[in-house]
Amino acid sequence: MRVRRAQLRDLARIVEIEGLCFPQETAFPAGMFAYLIRYSVALVACGPGGRVVGFVMGYTSGNVGAVYTLDVHPFSRRKGVGLALLQEIETRLQHLGAEAIRLEAALENPEAVRLYRRAGYRERELVRNYYGRGKDAVRMWKSLA
Numbered sequence: 001m002r003v004r005r006a007q008l009r010d011l012a013r014i015v016e017i018e019g020l021c022f023p024q025e026t027a028f029p030a031g032m033f034a035y036l037i038r039y040s041v042a043l044v045a046c047g048p049g050g051r052v053v054g055f056v057m058g059y060t061s062g063n064v065g066a067v068y069t070l071d072v073h074p075f076s077r078r079k080g081v082g083l084a085l086l087q088e089i090e091t092r093l094q095h096l097g098a099e100a101i102r103l104e105a106a107l108e109n110p111e112a113v114r115l116y117r118r119a120g121y122r123e124r125e126l127v128r129n130y131y132g133r134g135k136d137a138v139r140m141w142k143s144l145a
Contacts, residue, residue: 001045001046001047001053001079001080001081001084002045002046002050003043003044003045003046003084003085003088004043004044004046005042005043005044006037006042006043006044006055006057007037008034008037008038010037010044010052010055011030011033011034011037013044013051013052014033014037014044014052014055014071015030015033017052017053017054017055017071017072017073018033018069018071020071020073020074021071021072021074022071025132026131026132026135028069033057036057036068037057040057040058040059040068041057041058041059041060041089041092041093041096042055042056042057043055043056043057043085043088043089043092045072045076045081045084045085047076047081053072053073053075053076053081054070054071054072054073054076054081054082054085055069055070055071055085056069056070056071056085056086056088056089057069057070057089058089058093058101058103059093060093060096060097060098062097063097063098063099063100064098064099064100064101064102065089065090065093065094065096065098065100065101065102065144066101066102066103067086067089067101067102067103070082070085070086070089070103070112072085077111082112082115083115083118083119086115086116086119087119090142090144093144094144098144099143099144099145100141100142100143100144100145101121101141101142101144102124102139102140102141102142103116103121103139103140104127104130104137104138104139104140105137105138105140106130106131106135106136106137107126107135107136107137107138108135113138113140116140117140119142120142121140121141121142122140122141122142123138123139123140124139124140124141125138125139126138126139127139
């Protein structure tokens with residue numbers, strides 16, 4: 001597996017994976033991903049043959065980094081893809097000045113919460129209705145210091 005910077009040619013595959021990971025009402029639209037590819041830290045994980053199997057996107061603001069989204073194709077889960085993407089974006093955000101990183105995870109997605117805990121993130125607060133009415137998230141933080 002190789003992690004590299006996302007490019008606009010990856011857009012269709014990113015949108016496809018997003019559709020497999022999130023319901024239509026909460027999935028990011030293609031236009032948002034095109035913007036993020038251009039203006040954020042946007043990375044893709046490529047499997048055999050160079051096919052994109054996951055992606056992560058984030059940014060820094062001052063000394064804080066944030067992960068917008070991390071998606072892994074269902075067939076590529078539990079193979080280290082998510083962790084590799086998370087570690088690479090942490091490194092890149094740290095080089096941009098981030099001393100801590102925050103992200104949100106759906107409470108109804110315990111696998112994601114477990115992944116983030118394994119990577120050193122800790123729950124700080126509950127965010128009600130983050131993913132829509134009745135769909136709460138937990139905001140998690142990790143210090144990079």
